[in-house]
Amino acid sequence: MKGNEAIAESAIRCGCRHYFGYPITPQTEIAAYMAKRMPKIGGTFLQAESEIAAINMVYGCASTGRRAMTSSSSPGISLKAEGISYLAGADLPALIVNVQRGGPGLGGIQPSQSDYFFMTRGPGHGDFHIIVLAPATVQEMADLTRLAFELADKYRMPAMLLADGTMGQMMEPVALPEEQIDPETIPVGKPWATRGTGLKREHNIVNSLYLKPDELEKTNIERFARYERLEKEECRWEEYLMDDAEICVVSVGITARVSKNAIVEARREGIKVGMIRPITLYPFPKAPFAKAAEKVRRFLTVELNMGQMNEDVKLAINCSRPVGMCNRVGGMIPSTDEVLAAIRKEAK
Numbered sequence: 001m002k003g004n005e006a007i008a009e010s011a012i013r014c015g016c017r018h019y020f021g022y023p024i025t026p027q028t029e030i031a032a033y034m035a036k037r038m039p040k041i042g043g044t045f046l047q048a049e050s051e052i053a054a055i056n057m058v059y060g061c062a063s064t065g066r067r068a069m070t071s072s073s074s075p076g077i078s079l080k081a082e083g084i085s086y087l088a089g090a091d092l093p094a095l096i097v098n099v100q101r102g103g104p105g106l107g108g109i110q111p112s113q114s115d116y117f118f119m120t121r122g123p124g125h126g127d128f129h130i131i132v133l134a135p136a137t138v139q140e141m142a143d144l145t146r147l148a149f150e151l152a153d154k155y156r157m158p159a160m161l162l163a164d165g166t167m168g169q170m171m172e173p174v175a176l177p178e179e180q181i182d183p184e185t186i187p188v189g190k191p192w193a194t195r196g197t198g199l200k201r202e203h204n205i206v207n208s209l210y211l212k213p214d215e216l217e218k219t220n221i222e223r224f225a226r227y228e229r230l231e232k233e234e235c236r237w238e239e240y241l242m243d244d245a246e247i248c249v250v251s252v253g254i255t256a257r258v259s260k261n262a263i264v265e266a267r268r269e270g271i272k273v274g275m276i277r278p279i280t281l282y283p284f285p286k287a288p289f290a291k292a293a294e295k296v297r298r299f300l301t302v303e304l305n306m307g308q309m310n311e312d313v314k315l316a317i318n319c320s321r322p323v324g325m326c327n328r329v330g331g332m333i334p335s336t337d338e339v340l341a342a343i344r345k346e347a348k
Contacts, residue, residue, distance in 0.1 A: 003141040004029035004071075004168045006176075007097055007161065008037070010142035011069055014149045015181035016095070017043035018068040020057035022050060022076060025109040026165035027099035030071040051076040055083030055096075062092040063206040065193030067149055067186050071097035073165070074115050075106060077123065084158055085124030089208025091192075091223070093152035095145070096130075097161045099168035102331045110331020111165035113253060113304035119162050120282040120312070127220055129227050131159035131234075132281040134252040138172035144279070151234060153186075155226050162281060164304060166254040166333065231283035238277040239288065241267065245274030247346050248292050250313050251302040252278055254333060259302045262339035271347045278309075289316035298346045299323040302339055304332075 001009065008030050011019075019034040031047065038045035044061075048054035054070045061068035072080060077098045087094055098119065102112040122128045131151050133144040141163065148159035187193050194204045210216035241263060242248065251259045256277045266273045276288050292299075299321055301310040310325050317323075326342035328334045 001138060001174045002029055002169060002171050003135070003138045003163065004099065005033050006138050006142040006174045007071070007145050008033035009176060010145040011067075011095065011149070012037060012041065012043070013176060013180045014067065014146050015183040015186050016067040016069055016149065017041070017183045018061045018066055019044065019070070020046050020048055020054040020061070020068070021070050022048055022054050022072065024073045024076045026101060026111070026168050027071050027073050027097065029168070030097060030099075051079035052083065055080040056086075058094050058096075059083055059087055059090070059092065062087065062094040063090070063194050065187030065190035065195060067095070067183065069095035069097065071099070073099050073101045074103050074112065077115065077118070081124040084130065085126055085128065086208050087158045088122075088124070088128035088130060089126065090206050091156040092158070092206065093149075093156055094158050095148050095152060095161065096158060098163070100162065100164050102329065108331045109165070111254060111304060111333060112329070112331060113164050113255070114306075114308070114329065115162065116281065116303075116305060116308035119160055120284070128223065129282055130157060131155070131230070132162050133159065134162050134279060134281050135167055136253055136256045136277060138167070138170055138174055140279075141167060142174050142176055151230075153190075155230055156192075157226070164253040227283070234280060235283050235285035235287065236279035237285040237288055238279060240275040240277065242274035242276065242292065244272050245292075245295075246297050247271065247273040247343060248296045248299045249273060249275040249302060249339075249343070250278070250289075250299060250309065251275065252281070252309070253304075255302045255304060258334060258336055259339050261336045262343060265336065265340050266343045266347075269344075271343060273343050273347070284312050284316065286316040289313060293317040293320050296321065300326060300342055300346050302326045302334060302342070304328060
């Protein structure tokens with residue numbers, strides 16, 4: 001399957017029956033897949049009149065406790081930012097997929113990782129975060145979709161699958177679970193959901209407006225306590241050949257795959273290099289980097305932006321080691337030879 005199709009099918013098997021979106025390259029296959037499948041399984045597919053409308057439809061659906069999602073690419077996510085902030089302010093779980101393209105502005109339709117800061121710092125106004133997961137294979141596009149829904153429900157916050165355009169368009173074998181989650185069971189255990197009182201309880205109100213400053217302060221502090229628990233319990237990463245590494249490459253998505261090839265070549269030349277691939281970008285997995293900083297001489301980030309993850313690596317190691325960078329932008333992807341040259345430079 002294509003990465004975009006794997007996301008859509010995985011979401012359906014996770015019990016998602018409500019998709020609201022708007023077409024934009026390079027994620028349109030998600031909407032096309034949902035348009036074909038949802039009517040056949042009693043679900044809802046709606047191509048909204050705009051990205052702004054789509055995210056607010058997700059807001060309304062998520063308030064009932066149902067699993068709802070939208071997808072877009074970088075400029076479209078910018079339009080959704082206000083709605084994402086409202087979702088976070090109302091403590092609603094939902095899935096947003098961002099298959100990144102180059103920018104700023106309309107930029108181009110080629111792959112990029114330039115939304116890293118935008119997503120990991122809280123995509124919208126106010127003090128908040130969302131869960132951000134970064135797949136590096138089509139299999140992970142499917143697997144992390146399921147994880148995103150689960151974490152969103154567990155912590156009552158929006159979750160994002162952040163992929164570059166290559167991951168969305170790439171086609172690979174995928175193993176999908178046969179067992180499917182019954183969508184009727186998902187709202188169970190969500191006492192906050194607006195599903196009708198049956199005249200047996202008080203009304204539930206889903207809202208992000210707090211006119212009393214002390215109430216808003218209390219709510220924000222509680223929300224950040226959840227973020228702290230999320231960081232403690234849910235960080236995920238992959239380590240590759242790090243046991244004896246003296247240089248640590250850090251990369252995600254398509255550049256992590258290119259980097260693995262370069263690491264294999266560098267090892268043949270006797271260069272002791274490995275890689276840490278963050279899977280959760282928020283929360284960023286600081287622990288493996290702090291541990292690696294005790295033994296490696298240098299770090300090297302490989303990115304499709306001007307050095308955004310590079311800053312998080314520096315923060316994670318308290319700037320205790322030099323952090324180099326190999327990057328391309330504008331839709332360009334570094335070759336194995338380019339990454340290998342950067343590793344050789346760090347090894348000198």
